[in-house]
Amino acid sequence: MSSSSRGPGAGARRRRTRCRRCRACVRTECGDCHFCRDMKKFGGPGRMKQSCLLRQCTAPVLPHTAVCLLCGEAGKEDTVEGEEEKFGLSLMECTICNEIVHPGCLKMGKAEGVINAEIPNCWECPRCTQEGRTSKVKGGRERHLKKKPKPPLASAEGPAVPSPSPQREKLERFKRMCQLLERVPDTSSSSSDSDSDSDSSGTSLSEDEAPGEARNGRRPARGGSGEKENRGGRRAVRPGSGGPLLSWPLGPAPPPRPPQLERHVVRPPPRSPEPDTLPLAAGSDHPLPRAAWLRVFQHLGPRELCICMRVCRTWSRWCYDKRLWPRMDLSRRKSLTPPMLSGVVRRQPRALDLSWTGVSKKQLMWLLNRLQGLQELVLSGCSWLSVSALGSAPLPALRLLDLRWIEDVKDSQLRELLLPPPDTKPGQTESRGRLQGVAELRLAGLELTDASLRLLLRHAPQLSALDLSHCAHVGDPSVHLLTAPTSPLRETLVHLNLAGCHRLTDHCLPLFRRCPRLRRLDLRSCRQLSPEACARLAAAGPPGPFRCPEEKLLLKDS
Numbered sequence: 001m002s003s004s005s006r007g008p009g010a011g012a013r014r015r016r017t018r019c020r021r022c023r024a025c026v027r028t029e030c031g032d033c034h035f036c037r038d039m040k041k042f043g044g045p046g047r048m049k050q051s052c053l054l055r056q057c058t059a060p061v062l063p064h065t066a067v068c069l070l071c072g073e074a075g076k077e078d079t080v081e082g083e084e085e086k087f088g089l090s091l092m093e094c095t096i097c098n099e100i101v102h103p104g105c106l107k108m109g110k111a112e113g114v115i116n117a118e119i120p121n122c123w124e125c126p127r128c129t130q131e132g133r134t135s136k137v138k139g140g141r142e143r144h145l146k147k148k149p150k151p152p153l154a155s156a157e158g159p160a161v162p163s164p165s166p167q168r169e170k171l172e173r174f175k176r177m178c179q180l181l182e183r184v185p186d187t188s189s190s191s192s193d194s195d196s197d198s199d200s201s202g203t204s205l206s207e208d209e210a211p212g213e214a215r216n217g218r219r220p221a222r223g224g225s226g227e228k229e230n231r232g233g234r235r236a237v238r239p240g241s242g243g244p245l246l247s248w249p250l251g252p253a254p255p256p257r258p259p260q261l262e263r264h265v266v267r268p269p270p271r272s273p274e275p276d277t278l279p280l281a282a283g284s285d286h287p288l289p290r291a292a293w294l295r296v297f298q299h300l301g302p303r304e305l306c307i308c309m310r311v312c313r314t315w316s317r318w319c320y321d322k323r324l325w326p327r328m329d330l331s332r333r334k335s336l337t338p339p340m341l342s343g344v345v346r347r348q349p350r351a352l353d354l355s356w357t358g359v360s361k362k363q364l365m366w367l368l369n370r371l372q373g374l375q376e377l378v379l380s381g382c383s384w385l386s387v388s389a390l391g392s393a394p395l396p397a398l399r400l401l402d403l404r405w406i407e408d409v410k411d412s413q414l415r416e417l418l419l420p421p422p423d424t425k426p427g428q429t430e431s432r433g434r435l436q437g438v439a440e441l442r443l444a445g446l447e448l449t450d451a452s453l454r455l456l457l458r459h460a461p462q463l464s465a466l467d468l469s470h471c472a473h474v475g476d477p478s479v480h481l482l483t484a485p486t487s488p489l490r491e492t493l494v495h496l497n498l499a500g501c502h503r504l505t506d507h508c509l510p511l512f513r514r515c516p517r518l519r520r521l522d523l524r525s526c527r528q529l530s531p532e533a534c535a536r537l538a539a540a541g542p543p544g545p546f547r548c549p550e551e552k553l554l555l556k557d558s
Contacts, residue, residue, distance in 0.1 A: 022057055024054060024055050024056055024057055024372055025055065025057055027054060027055060028055075029042075029051075029052040029054075029055060030052055030053070030054045030394070032420075032421045033052055033053040033054065033394060034048075034053075034392075035048055035050040035051065035052055035053055036052050036053075038050070053369060053394045054372070054394050054396055056369075056372065066091055066093075066100050067091075067100070068091065068100065068101050068102045068105055069099050069100055069101050070101055070102070070105040070106070071102065071105050073102075074091065075089065075090050075091040075102075076089040076090075076102075077089045077090040078313065078316075087103060088102065088103050088104030089102055089104055090102070090103070090121070091121060092113075092121055092122070092123045092125070093121055093122055093123075094123060094124060094125040094128060095122055095123070095124060096124055096125070096128040096133050096134070097125065097127070097128055097133075099125065101125070106125070106126060106127070112126055112129060113125050113126040113129055114129055121338070121342070122338075276289060276290045277289055277290065278290075278293065278312075278314050278315075279314065290318060293315075293318060294318065294321060294323065294324070297318070297319060297321075297324050298323065298324060300324075302325075302328070302329075305319050305324060305325075306319075320346055320347060322347055322348040322349070324347075325347035325348070325349045326349060326350050326351060327349055327350065327351040327352075327353070327376075328344055328347065328349040328351070328352055328353070329353040330344075330352075330353060330354055330357060331353045331354065331355040331356055331357060331378070332355070332356045332357065333357045333358070334357070334358050335357075335358045336354075336357060336358070336359050336363055341363060341366065341367060344367060344371070345367070345370045345371065348371065348373060349371075349374070350373060350374065350375045350376065351374075351375060351376035351377075351378075351400075352367075352371070352374060352376070352377055352378070353378040354377075354378060354379055354382065355378045355379060355380040355381050355382070355402070356380065356381035356382070357381075357382065359382060359386050360386055361385060361386045361388060361389045362389075363386075364386055364387075364389040364390075364393070365389040365392065365393050368389065368390075368393035368394070368395065369393060369394070372394070372396060372397065373397055374395070374397060374398060375397050375398060375399045375400065376398075376399065376400040376402075377395075377398060377400070377401055377402070378400075378402040379401075379402060379403055379406070380402050380403065380404035380405055380406070380442070381404070381405050381406070382406060383406070383407055383408075384406055384407060384408050384409050384413055387403065387406055387409075388413070388416070388417075390417055390434065391416050391417055391434070395434060395435075396437075397437075398435075398437065398438055399437065399438060399439045399440065400438070400439065400440040400441075400442075401435065401438050401440075401441055401442070402442040403441075403442060403443055403446070404442050404443065404444040404445055404446075404467070405444065405445040405446075406445075406446065409446050409447065410447050411447075411448075411449055411451050411452050414446070414448065414452045414455070415452070415455060417434065417435075418433055418434070418435060418452070418455045418456060418459045418460065419433065419455065419459065420433045420434065420459065421434075433458075433459030433460065434459075435459060435460040436459065436460065436461070436462070437462065438460055438462070438463065439462055439463060439464050439465065440463070440464065440465040440466075440495075441456075441460060441463055441465070441466055441467070442467040443466075443467060443468055443471065444467050444468070444469040444470050444471070444497070445469075445470045445471070446471060447471070447472065447473060448468065448471045448473060448474060449473045450473075450477055450478055450481060453478055453481050453482070454481065457481065457482075457487050457488060457489060461488035461489070461492075462488075462492060463489055463492060463493065464492050464493060464494045464495070465493075465494060465495040465496075466482075466489070466493065466495070466496055466497070467497040468496075468497065468498055468501065469497045469498060469499040469500050469501065469522070470499070470500035470501070471501060472501075472502070472503075473503070474498065474501040474503060474504070475501070475503030475504060475505075475508075476503070476504060476505055476507055476508040479498075479504070479508040479511050479512070480508070480511060482496075483511045483512065483514040483515060490514055490515055491515075491516070491517065492517065493515050493517065493518055494517050494518065494519050494520070495519065495520045496512075496515075496518065496520070496521050496522070497520075497522040498521075498522060498523055498526065499522045499523065499524045499525050499526070500524075500525045500526070501526055502526060502527050502528065503528070504523070504526045504528060504529055505528045505529065506528075506529060506530055506533040509529070509533050509534065509536075509537045510537075512537065513537075513540070513541070518556070519555070519556045520554070520555055520556070521546070521553075521554040522552075522553055522554075523552040523553070523554070524550065524551070524552045524553055525552075526552065529552060531551055531552065534548070534551070534552045534554070535548065537554065538554050541554075541556065544556060
């Protein structure tokens with residue numbers, strides 16, 4: 001099918017514009033993300049042709065629309081009720097050919113497509129599946145379209161014979177090539193002997209050695225009858241007397257192509273949903289405008305908002321307003337489904353709780369690249385394999401990061417998270433760390449040592465709240481590092497949690513008087529700290545006494 005016959009939308013698959021008003025649109029390139037490093041102005045090859053990750057528009061209406069390649073229309077899944085009908089009218093992007101279509105617009109008979117169950121609006125279209133093409137996205141292939149495979153064609157000469165797979169065809173061609181090599185007559189060996197006489201090297205490989213080299217897949221070590229130079233820098237070798245030439249390049253193998261980022265369709269709601277008033281069944285509009293309804297919705301919780309979204313289509317569009325979803329809690333879920341990820345992106349929350357979930361690294365990177373306004377992120381109890389996505393994702397607005405009780409986190413992993421990106425803009429002498437703007441950091445239960453604390457003081461200098469509770473390696477030297485004259489946290493710390501740090505002794509208590517802004521100090525469950533020494537510190541305090549509602553818990557009213 002030609003491109004001209006695919007429909008009105010075949011000329012423009014997707015349209016990208018900017019609002020030119022949000023914070024991301026008016027800023028300059030960061031020079032640190034993988035898109036900036038690919039730009040020619042920063043010394044890259046310029047192949048990706050993508051904008052900076054920090055310059056992706058963050059307006060409530062992401063000005064990033066997509067239409068079907070065949071019919072030229074957007075997704076229409078909201079107009080039907082059935083599950084199969086919704087899928088047929090939703091936009092799906094193929095991870096192999098990158099075509100965006102409605103599954104219902106494809107005329108592929110009984111061919112089947114493969115849905116990526118890990119990322120929303122992502123599949124392998126029936127055309128690519130039927131042709132045997134492989135996907136660039138690894139994993140996530142779980143649910144198939146429930147359609148029967150195409151039956152084998154019956155011929156007049158005999159019963160129906162199923163069509164061979166592409167892998168079996170390749171195997172058959174390889175077998176036929178091997179048979180051709182074995183059938184070569186021995187009489188043609190005279191031509192190879194004449195070639196060996198004219199070779200300038202003066203040495204040759206015997207007929208018994210060359211097949212062994214070719215059969216074992218090793219390259220011959222000497223020149224002669226089995227090796228001759230070809231044009232274009234390639235060398236030809238005869239596996240046997242009179243056999244066909246096998247050639248390979250002399251130079252090194254070309255470098256691997258950079259991995260291409262998968263593109264996925266996520267359609268946020270319009271910036272100003274229409275209509276602005278609620279239409280009634282009688283034909284008139286409700287007297288309350290949309291702004292008044294949003295004030296009412298702000299007093300509802302997530303469960304009540306989801307119920308309101310089922311009332312009518314107008315309420316469903318209004319309830320996607322990000323002012324109604326300042327915080328989203330997905331904690332303690334074994335797996336995150338694509339509808340969950342799409343729902344989080346459409347609501348654009350400021351705080352996201354993913355603690356004790358089975359979120360994968362690919363899913364976390366997918367979320368962080370689309371939540372540029374995220375200020376609080378809770379990942380306690382997750383695996384380091386998924387949390388390592390923080391090392392390559394942009395976090396421009398992050399203020400709170402919770403990494404408590406993450407498994408298998410040591411100094412090397414924390415170093416990867418705290419250090420700035422390895423490559424910076426040309427001519428830049430200093431680079432900012434990934435946690436430069438974080439004000440509250442929770443690291444309870446991690447194997448944190450003084451080496452990681454030194455990196456923390458250098459690359460997270462604006463911390464006002466720090467949680468190091470139940471860190472087995474935190475002791476008196478760690479407190480000395482936090483309160484040293486050269487420590488930036490000495491003047492910024494307001495809340496410090498050291499509960500359960502059994503290496504702390506009474507000798508470290510006077511060091512806390514160096515922190516003038518300290519308002520809360522938690523030393524509970526520290527076995528080597530005496531209650532009397534904590535009481536003396538509370539009475540003296542850094543400037544002003546503390547009160548002790550519990551033993552070894554020091555509080556000061558602001």
